[in-house]
Amino acid sequence: MNATNNTTNAKPKTAEAKALAKAKETELRAIFKNIDPHRAQEIREAYYKVVEGLRTLADELEIADAKSAQPGNDLMIHEHLLACQAMDAMDGSMLGTFL
Numbered sequence: 001m002n003a004t005n006n007t008t009n010a011k012p013k014t015a016e017a018k019a020l021a022k023a024k025e026t027e028l029r030a031i032f033k034n035i036d037p038h039r040a041q042e043i044r045e046a047y048y049k050v051v052e053g054l055r056t057l058a059d060e061l062e063i064a065d066a067k068s069a070q071p072g073n074d075l076m077i078h079e080h081l082l083a084c085q086a087m088d089a090m091d092g093s094m095l096g097t098f099l
Contacts, residue, residue, distance in 0.1 A: 025094050032098070044099045051090055058083035 013021070032040060058080055065076035090096070 021094075025097055028094050029098055043095070047093075047095050047099055051087070051096070054083055054087045054090065058087060 032043075035043075061076055061080035061083060065080060068076060
């Protein structure tokens, strides 16, 4: 889930913004290459575990809400939406571009 795709008023990135994002990605890649390989692997695994876990959590909360015996109770869908927001936040991470 990408916040940009879900927003009808999203503005396309300017050339300057794209260049800045590319520079940050390049810097992050360099930093990542210089850390301990074991730590780098731990970060990779944790990143993918979080992303996968958030998707599973959001899906399961949505299903639980749909099957709820208490129609009109929005607690489960609220939790689902929080998980979706967390996924959107992770979409902003540059780690996913190179891990």
